Amino acid sequence: MSALTFVGTSGAIEPALASQAQNLLDTEGVSVIPALAIGAITFWAAGLNRRSKENLYQSDEDDDLGVQKLLYYAEDVWAFFGPLVLLLYPVLxxxxxxxxxxxxxxxxxxxxxxxxxxxxxxxxxxxxxxxxALACQSCNQSNQNPSAIDFFGQIKAKPVRDRDEHAYKLVEKKRCPVCANRFQEHHVHQSCGTCGHELMQDDRFATRYIGRIDRRVLKVLVITFLFSLIPIIGLIPAIIYYRIQLVAPFRLYIPRMRNMGLRWGLRIFHFALIAFQWAPGFGGFVAPIMAFTSYRMYRNSFKRQLFSKSMDIAGHD
Known part of the structure; x- marks a missing residue:
């Protein structure tokens, strides 16, 4: 501020220099706003803590209940172990x-x-x-009573109600929509090694496949938000749930090297997010953010493969 005053009062310095100094001060002032906000919150929290202790002291001056001593011990323990907890929380x-x-x-x-x-x-x-399976891999004879699959892709005791929907569920688990054998390659466009079915050859099937996953997003975000409100324990089922519902249907068909790049990029970002999952309020948004970013990254990679295949076909034509 003294430098700016000197610039403004000295006639030996050009007005342009004074303007630059003023702009610099304005920029620094903007950068100070977050620090001031954090300081204000800290001051408010400290005042709230002090007033709470004063009320407790007035109601139990001799600490007959032992609550004051317990609070002091808790503060000392948090002051010592708090930084370690914040550092090791994502790892845990x-x-x-x-x-x-x-x-x-x-x-x-x-x-x-x-x-x-x-x-x-x-x-x-x-x-x-x-x-x-919906049909035999050898003679293509239709299976009249195929068994349904559950959330994890395992056989259920009841038969399939909707054969078309069942085909999409099989593909989500990286299985052929005809003979239910497992696909071996990590690519969107591949042939079943048992019955020869061409995966994603039908553009309508591919579009509907992506659309089915898209329609789950809102539901998954709500459920993961509720899970994420529970520190540590809630985050584990949230991660498993969104990975099965939103990520795995795309990730299973991403080439290994590309999948590795996506996975590590997301891990670094998610690791930073998890460090704040313990925070009240904000912690509920950690899992939904993880779910949505993973979903978008893998979905985009999946669609790029579909698009590149279409371009190759158009080029050959």
């Missing part, structure tokens, strides 16, 4: 999530082994087929 969440995902993977492999044993014979050629 990621470790717990990884453990849960490993358990789910083990459950999936075990269920797949049971599914192999539960194959049924085709009514026409007697070839063993999955009970979830």
């Amino acid at each position: 969440v990621l470790v717990l999530t990884g453990i849960v995902l490993l358990l789910l993977y083990w459950f999936k492999r075990r269920a797949e082994a049971k599914e192999e044993k539960a194959k049924i014979a085709c009514t026409n050629c007697h070839e063993l087929i999955y009970s979830t």
